[in-house]
Amino acid sequence: MSVVDGKEPSVKxxxxxxxxxxxxxxxxxxxxxxSRFSQPTDLRIIRVPCSGRVTPLFxxxxxxxxADGVLVSGCHPRDCHYSxxxxxxxxxxxxxxxxxxxxxxxxxxxxxxxxxxxxxERWQTSVTAFTExxxxxxxxxxxxxxxxxxxxxxxxx
Amino acid sequence: xxIGVFVCHCGTNIAGTVDxxxxxxxxQQFPEVVLAVDTPxxxxxxxxxxxxxxxxxxxxxxxxxxxxxxxxxxxxxxRTVERAGLNRYMFEMANIREHVSWVxxxxxxxxxxxxDLVRIAVEKLRYxxxxxxxxxxxxxxxxxxxxxxxxxxxxxxCADGGLETIVVERTSTVGGKMAKLDKTFPTVDCSxxxxxxxxxxxxxxxxxxxxxxxxxxxxxxxxGNFEVSIRRKATYVDWNKCTGCGLCAxxxxxxxxxxxxxxxxxxxxxxSIPFPQAIPKKAxxxxxxxxxxxxxxxxxxxxxxxxxAIDFEQQDEVVKxxxxxxxxxxxxxxxxxxxFGQYGGGRFPDVVxxxxxxxxxxxxxxxxxxLKCPSDGREPKSVVFISCVGSxxxxxxxxxxxxxxxxxxxKQAILTKSHVPDCETHVFYMDIRAPGKGYDEFIRRAQxxxxxxxxxxxxxxxxxxxxxxxxxxxxxxxxxxxxxxADLVVLAVGAxxxxxxxxxxxxxxxxxxxxxxxxxxxxxxxxxxxxxAGVFLAGACQGPKDIPASVAMGSxxxxxxxxxxxxxxxxxxxxxxxxxxxxxxxxxxxLRTCPFGAxxxxxxxxxxxxxxxxxxxxxxxxxxxxxxxxxxxxLQHFTDNQLLAEVNYLCRSWMEKSPA
Ligand SMILES: Cc1cc2nc3c(=O)[nH]c(=O)nc-3n(C[C@H](O)[C@H](O)[C@H](O)COP(=O)(O)OP(=O)(O)OC[C@H]3O[C@@H](n4cnc5c(N)ncnc54)[C@H](O)[C@@H]3O)c2cc1C
Ligand code: SF4
Numbered sequence: 001m002s003v004v005d006g007k008e009p010s011v012k013x014x015x016x017x018x019x020x021x022x023x024x025x026x027x028x029x030x031x032x033x034x035s036r037f038s039q040p041t042d043l044r045i046i047r048v049p050c051s052g053r054v055t056p057l058f059x060x061x062x063x064x065x066x067a068d069g070v071l072v073s074g075c076h077p078r079d080c081h082y083s084x085x086x087x088x089x090x091x092x093x094x095x096x097x098x099x100x101x102x103x104x105x106x107x108x109x110x111x112x113x114x115x116x117x118x119x120x121e122r123w124q125t126s127v128t129a130f131t132e133x134x135x136x137x138x139x140x141x142x143x144x145x146x147x148x149x150x151x152x153x154x155x156x157x
Numbered sequence: 158x159x160i161g162v163f164v165c166h167c168g169t170n171i172a173g174t175v176d177x178x179x180x181x182x183x184x185q186q187f188p189e190v191v192l193a194v195d196t197p198x199x200x201x202x203x204x205x206x207x208x209x210x211x212x213x214x215x216x217x218x219x220x221x222x223x224x225x226x227x228x229x230x231x232x233x234x235x236r237t238v239e240r241a242g243l244n245r246y247m248f249e250m251a252n253i254r255e256h257v258s259w260v261x262x263x264x265x266x267x268x269x270x271x272x273d274l275v276r277i278a279v280e281k282l283r284y285x286x287x288x289x290x291x292x293x294x295x296x297x298x299x300x301x302x303x304x305x306x307x308x309x310x311x312x313x314x315c316a317d318g319g320l321e322t323i324v325v326e327r328t329s330t331v332g333g334k335m336a337k338l339d340k341t342f343p344t345v346d347c348s349x350x351x352x353x354x355x356x357x358x359x360x361x362x363x364x365x366x367x368x369x370x371x372x373x374x375x376x377x378x379x380x381g382n383f384e385v386s387i388r389r390k391a392t393y394v395d396w397n398k399c400t401g402c403g404l405c406a407x408x409x410x411x412x413x414x415x416x417x418x419x420x421x422x423x424x425x426x427x428x429s430i431p432f433p434q435a436i437p438k439k440a441x442x443x444x445x446x447x448x449x450x451x452x453x454x455x456x457x458x459x460x461x462x463x464x465x466a467i468d469f470e471q472q473d474e475v476v477k478x479x480x481x482x483x484x485x486x487x488x489x490x491x492x493x494x495x496x497f498g499q500y501g502g503g504r505f506p507d508v509v510x511x512x513x514x515x516x517x518x519x520x521x522x523x524x525x526x527x528l529k530c531p532s533d534g535r536e537p538k539s540v541v542f543i544s545c546v547g548s549x550x551x552x553x554x555x556x557x558x559x560x561x562x563x564x565x566x567x568k569q570a571i572l573t574k575s576h577v578p579d580c581e582t583h584v585f586y587m588d589i590r591a592p593g594k595g596y597d598e599f600i601r602r603a604q605x606x607x608x609x610x611x612x613x614x615x616x617x618x619x620x621x622x623x624x625x626x627x628x629x630x631x632x633x634x635x636x637x638x639x640x641x642x643a644d645l646v647v648l649a650v651g652a653x654x655x656x657x658x659x660x661x662x663x664x665x666x667x668x669x670x671x672x673x674x675x676x677x678x679x680x681x682x683x684x685x686x687x688x689x690a691g692v693f694l695a696g697a698c699q700g701p702k703d704i705p706a707s708v709a710m711g712s713x714x715x716x717x718x719x720x721x722x723x724x725x726x727x728x729x730x731x732x733x734x735x736x737x738x739x740x741x742x743x744x745x746x747x748l749r750t751c752p753f754g755a756x757x758x759x760x761x762x763x764x765x766x767x768x769x770x771x772x773x774x775x776x777x778x779x780x781x782x783x784x785x786x787x788x789x790x791x792l793q794h795f796t797d798n799q800l801l802a803e804v805n806y807l808c809r810s811w812m813e814k815s816p817a
């Protein structure tokens with residue numbers, strides 16, 4: 001479904017979804033933008049109030065139904081707008097990461113990081129590194145295998 | 158739904174690297190979209206009018222604007238749609254500037270990405286519901302944390318504006334760094350002479366309650382209704398009785414206590430009043446030097462005190478206050494001089510910090526204003542100033558310019574000459590930063606009128622030589638190495654965040670930058686606000702700032718507080734959690750998880766336990782929604798359905814695209 005003059009884009013993009021907390025990382029991505037720190041274009045950002053709002057099942061669902069990589073980014077520990085939301089995120093996402101292989105998902109396709117609103121440069125390097133990592137892994141095999149399951153997961157959520 | 162999509166060019170900011178017309182054309186095909194257009198500047202007056210007209214003419218009940226970051230203009234456009242009669246939450250933004258046009262180089266890929274972002278905004282909007290804010294009363298009292306010149310100014314302005322003002326200062330006196338300075342640039346007038354009257358005003362103002370020797374133990378609540386716990390540290394002197402006569406300090410036999418007010422230049426007594434103009438002028442005991450506490454003897458002060466104010470049994474005490482807004486003005490601290498061993502910092506007594514030098518110059522300082530080398534008390538005949546110590550130094554991970562050092566170094570060079578006219582003065586500098594009013598002229602005076610030798614270059618080392626100090630460095634203008642002999646070396650040590658800033662930030666739920674300085678809400682347009690509503694910043698706690706700028710920011714923060722308090726009631730953010738009582742099984746995991754205590758246990762009519770959200774306390778983080786295994790608690794405006802709509806679309810579109 002290409003939108004520009006019916007042709008596929010010139011570089012093959014992979015499918016990367018980012019969940020960014022509004023106060024720190026979304027701001028950090030903005031700071032990177034304001035500073036014109038160029039980045040690969042694959043990532044699509046979904047804004048959430050806090051990394052603690054990210055349900056691990058969002059990540060699983062994304063990875064099982066077609067995403068090649070998922071990145072969650074929140075405030076640094078101790079610097080959370082909501083006191084400790086990111087600490088909950090850290091615990092949940094750490095467990096999730098260990099659990100991914102059980103679902104047949106390469107854990108490298110998922111990462112969580114901390115980027116503050118002032119860290120435009122850190123955002124740029126993080127996105128670039130993560131995108132490169134996903135490209136090195138290539139398209140997710142889960143798409144073909146789990147297509148049916150993905151629907152199930154979607155239904156169950 | 159009838160959704161309208163407006164794709165902003167932002168001049169060439171977006172249109173330069175995104176084909177906005179193509180994005181709009183694609184959006185026209187999205188479900189429930191009845192109108193999609195591109196517009197040169199969506200936020201401009203005509204841009205907003207076009208949105209309003211479209212809502213009215215096309216009967217839109219949802220709007221997506223694809224433009225800059227929502228952190229910039231979400232509030233603007235919410236007001237726009239509201240003017241046209243829509244609920245402000247029936248609006249979504251796609252950030253195609255900061256996250257697309259400014260960071261991606263390939264126009265095609267950018268356009269593709271922008272289209273996706275518009276699409277997920279549409280997908281989310283389809284699940285949006287109108288939300289209405291509730292209003293609540295405002296407690297029109299303000300808390301000022303830190304009483305340097307910035308905090309003093311903020312407190313006085315608030316109090317003059319009629320607000321009850323609570324001031325919490327960590328040390329035993331207000332005044333901050335300015336009270337320690339001898340003279341101030343660019344006028345070279347006596348620092349405490351201009352600050353003193355303000356300190357007295359603060360102490361005497363009917364509307365101001367001052368807690369010195371106190372710190373914030375805890376802060377809870379939200380804009381308009383904060384609860385603050387203040388820890389009053391034990392001073393072992395009953396301040397209600399102490400008259401500040403100073404008899405105790407005269408008689409105290411323990412005379413080797415560290416003198417913090419004098420930046421550890423010289424010593425003081427275990428019981429002391431920091432300086433003659435201290436506010437409040439009350440004695441306090443430094444337990445780590447007091448013979449009573451160390452050896453269980455002495456007690457002289459208790460015997461001589463005419464009003465029996467000494468109380469060795471005193472304990473820290475926690476008091477509570479309620480306020481509606483907070484001004485943070487905790488200033489800065491110089492980096493530890495011992496980090497600069499290459500310049501002799503912490504190794505040679507005749508290498509001092511700039512702030513120590515201020516105390517050495519001050520007539521009320523430990524040397525009575527006579528310049529003396531700390532090592533042997535001789536009068537210096539050559540003083541070398543080194544600027545940018547720990548500033549603009551990438552090797553230390555400190556790219557930051559401390560802002561005021563160039564200026565105070567020039568001031569100190571001038572003052573050196575007025576103390577010891579035949580003293581040589583040398584300044585090693587990288588660049589001279591003097592952009593303020595009358596500042597560059599001031600530097601010239603130091604160079605020309607006071608014949609200060611400015612050497613452009615970094616110092617490599619300071620080492621003892623023939624009973625003096627040799628300062629070795631580059632002279633980049635001459636392209637040579639140079640060595641200057643000094644009796645005294647003054648380091649313009651870089652400014653860092655005040656000690657304990659990170660802990661305070663955590664309590665206030667505000668952010669700080671890589672150096673620990675508190676983050677403003679927007680670097681240009683909201684320099685005084687933080688991301689936590691009702692918490693404002695003033696002075697050097699936000700970044701190094703000289704006195705005029707700190708004072709201006711103190712007044713600005715006070716202005717913000719008064720604007721906030723000009724309303725009788727505030728509107729609460731309706732983006733809060735909500736319990737679906739039918740689904741709730743009463744496990745109360747959410748209650749235990751909520752960082753704000755915003756969930757309470759209630760009994761349903763059938764006697765079963767349910768969770769309930771206290772809307773005015775909920776901050777809208779959504780941590781509870783993830784905890785709930787029954788999906789019984791949802792964060793309004795960020796529900797699972799809304800977020801999954803975005804995820805679903807992104808995955809689906811890619812599945813369609815993928816070769817399979
Ligand atoms: C050597 C030197 C010379 C200078 N000379 C000049 C000059 O000539 N002219 C000029 O314009 N500027 C000068 N400056 C800059 C000037 O010092 C600052 O602009 C000014 O002090 C900033 O005021 P402030 O109130 O923001 O911070 P501060 O003066 O640092 O005051 C902060 C106050 O907050 C208190 N505090 C800190 N943390 C807490 C906490 N957690 N809880 C409660 N209280 C807390 C501190 O005890 C302090 O009283 C000089 C600076 C230095 C280092
Ligand atoms: S008890 Fe003695 S040492 Fe301690 S403050 Fe009093 S006089 Fe000084």
